[in-house]
Amino acid sequence: MTTQPRRHRMLCTLVLLALLAGAAIVATPSVVQAAETPRRGGVLLAVIGADPPSLDPHQESTFANIELVAPLYSTCFSSTPITTRKSSVTWRLSGRLRPTD
Amino acid sequence: MATEWKIASDGLTYTFKIRQGIRFHDGSALTAADIKATYDKIIFPPQGVRSVRKNAYTAVERVDAPDPSTVMFKLKFPSASLLDNLASPWNVIYPKKYLDKDPNYFKTNVVGSGPFRFKNYSRGSTFEGERNPDYFVKDRPYLDGYKFFISPETSVRAAAIRSGRAYIEFRNLPSAEVEAIRKQLGDKIVVQETPMTGEWGIAVNNVAKPFNDVRVRKALTLGIDRYSMSKVLYPLTGLKFVGGLMRPGSDWAMPQAELEKLPRFGKDMEKNRAEARRLLAEAGYPNGLKVVLKNRNVKLPYQDFAVFLIQEWRKIGVEVEHRPLETAAWFSDGQDTGNFELIVAPAVEFMDEPDQFLGRYATGSTQNWGRFSDPRIDDLFSRQARTLDPIERKRLIGEMEKVVLDNAYFMPGLWWSRNLVHWAKVKNYVAPPNHYTNQKLQDVWLSED
Numbered sequence: 001m002t003t004q005p006r007r008h009r010m011l012c013t014l015v016l017l018a019l020l021a022g023a024a025i026v027a028t029p030s031v032v033q034a035a036e037t038p039r040r041g042g043v044l045l046a047v048i049g050a051d052p053p054s055l056d057p058h059q060e061s062t063f064a065n066i067e068l069v070a071p072l073y074s075t076c077f078s079s080t081p082i083t084t085r086k087s088s089v090t091w092r093l094s095g096r097l098r099p100t101d
Numbered sequence: 102m103a104t105e106w107k108i109a110s111d112g113l114t115y116t117f118k119i120r121q122g123i124r125f126h127d128g129s130a131l132t133a134a135d136i137k138a139t140y141d142k143i144i145f146p147p148q149g150v151r152s153v154r155k156n157a158y159t160a161v162e163r164v165d166a167p168d169p170s171t172v173m174f175k176l177k178f179p180s181a182s183l184l185d186n187l188a189s190p191w192n193v194i195y196p197k198k199y200l201d202k203d204p205n206y207f208k209t210n211v212v213g214s215g216p217f218r219f220k221n222y223s224r225g226s227t228f229e230g231e232r233n234p235d236y237f238v239k240d241r242p243y244l245d246g247y248k249f250f251i252s253p254e255t256s257v258r259a260a261a262i263r264s265g266r267a268y269i270e271f272r273n274l275p276s277a278e279v280e281a282i283r284k285q286l287g288d289k290i291v292v293q294e295t296p297m298t299g300e301w302g303i304a305v306n307n308v309a310k311p312f313n314d315v316r317v318r319k320a321l322t323l324g325i326d327r328y329s330m331s332k333v334l335y336p337l338t339g340l341k342f343v344g345g346l347m348r349p350g351s352d353w354a355m356p357q358a359e360l361e362k363l364p365r366f367g368k369d370m371e372k373n374r375a376e377a378r379r380l381l382a383e384a385g386y387p388n389g390l391k392v393v394l395k396n397r398n399v400k401l402p403y404q405d406f407a408v409f410l411i412q413e414w415r416k417i418g419v420e421v422e423h424r425p426l427e428t429a430a431w432f433s434d435g436q437d438t439g440n441f442e443l444i445v446a447p448a449v450e451f452m453d454e455p456d457q458f459l460g461r462y463a464t465g466s467t468q469n470w471g472r473f474s475d476p477r478i479d480d481l482f483s484r485q486a487r488t489l490d491p492i493e494r495k496r497l498i499g500e501m502e503k504v505v506l507d508n509a510y511f512m513p514g515l516w517w518s519r520n521l522v523h524w525a526k527v528k529n530y531v532a533p534p535n536h537y538t539n540q541k542l543q544d545v546w547l548s549e550d
């Protein structure tokens with residue numbers, strides 16, 4: 001029981017860091033894309049290596065499910081991608097959470 | 102769709118406010134009741150319903166929806182990872198009314214609320230979605246639709262990119278193909294290379310002969326030269342990094358120096374192979390043995406990975422019959438039923454998050470392909486999940502890794518890297534270090550057709 005206050009502080013700190021870092025990361029893509037105005041229309045043509053075993057992502061763990069059906073659904077939250085570099089394999093988890101749009 | 106959240110000071114209640122006015126594709130309103138029904142299915146699946154990632158939510162005692170715009174998660178203990186795990190791209194929200202009738206309804210049907218509506222699926226050929234004009238995010242999506250062409254052959258997918266029949270391959274292409282495409286198409290192509298939160302390994306059937314004998318399991322994992330494998334397979338497949346059960350370079354990974362002290366990660370392969378042969382002889386196989394390796398019929402990286410393994414195991418007297426299966430059969434006649442001796446088994450998750458990666462080694466997990474049960478692992482998994490101090494948590498994770506690896510319950514192969522190739526006219530797609538996140542396509546647009 002004596003560790004509870006410390007745990008609470010740590011949890012709050014983690015959440016705060018997540019929020020702050022998330023705000024910084026969300027701002028990045030808008031800077032990168034500022035020079036281009038999005039164009040509407042067109043069909044994105046993609047290629048994929050397998051059929052889905054089923055269409056239910058809760059029951060599957062393959063790209064062959066999620067790549068195909070993710071655009072059809074919403075989630076409560078999403079994780080925000082961070083651009084990673086070839087030379088780096090360090091990738092922090094904290095700060096990748098933000099409410100969806 | 103969550104607009105804000107609050108965590109109680111004791112860390113045991115998470116309260117989320119849900120955006121109002123969202124409609125499913127059948128026209129019905131999405132409310133907190135749908136989110137509760139969805140998460141009940143994920144965390145407390147009814148009999149006969151698989152939930153692949155439920156071990157990531159062991160902290161959750163119950164989910165409540167006190168009103169249409171509020172969802173509450175009540176926890177049994179404070180969790181270091183709950184927010185990360187709630188951000189799972191796999192946790193798509195379903196309408197409650199369909200789940201009430203049949204919790205397996207969405208294995209063959211789609212009723213979402215996403216930026217695109219289901220249009221058509223032709224098995225072995227194409228999968229299509231079309232723009233949802235009622236999507237709750239204003240002015241999205243930009244695209245009229247998306248269409249996937251399906252082919253298990255890497256060369257066919259690469260050719261589709263080269264010819265412009267397809268604009269993007271989200272998962273991966275081997276660097277040799279990428280270089281050929283880049284040479285041909287120059288600045289019409291963009292390549293995004295990232296690390297990958299995924300590892301290819303081998304699941305071992307721990308409950309049947311010959312792999313219920315730890316000596317046989319140890320022999321096979323000792324017989325794999327992972328350092329040579331990386332050199333050979335990287336240009337062909339992107340398989341690259343030698344590591345344990347958490348991604349090398351991530352915060353939770355076992356340090357490389359520590360990893361190399363484990364016998365099967367040592368670099369002296371003559372010594373490793375001699376020990377492997379000794380263990381096989383001691384287990385009653387002085388002249389080696391014959392085994393069947395099941396696999397998925399997807400070439401990248403499954404087939405090349407298996408070819409390398411087969412060559413390696415031949416050096417210790419193990420003859421392998423390679424049996425590739427179509428994706429659905431690889432699950433139904435492999436993972437789901439335990440009907441295998443050895444099977445190629447990836448461990449890919451959407452974040453470097455211990456609950457996600459390590460839940461598969463706990464007793465009874467649907468992702469515990471090898472069907473092993475070790476109370477030390479169950480205890481360490483449970484303890485790390487409730488440890489908020491990251492240093493102590495990492496120590497527990499390291500202990501757990503050693504139990505899994507020392508007993509060769511699962512054989513790690515290599516961690517992947519990702520080459521995402523797309524035409525430059527595909528805009529606003531940033532590749533994360535896996536192909537599970539950022540797949541909604543709501544912000545993606547085409548600068549030309």
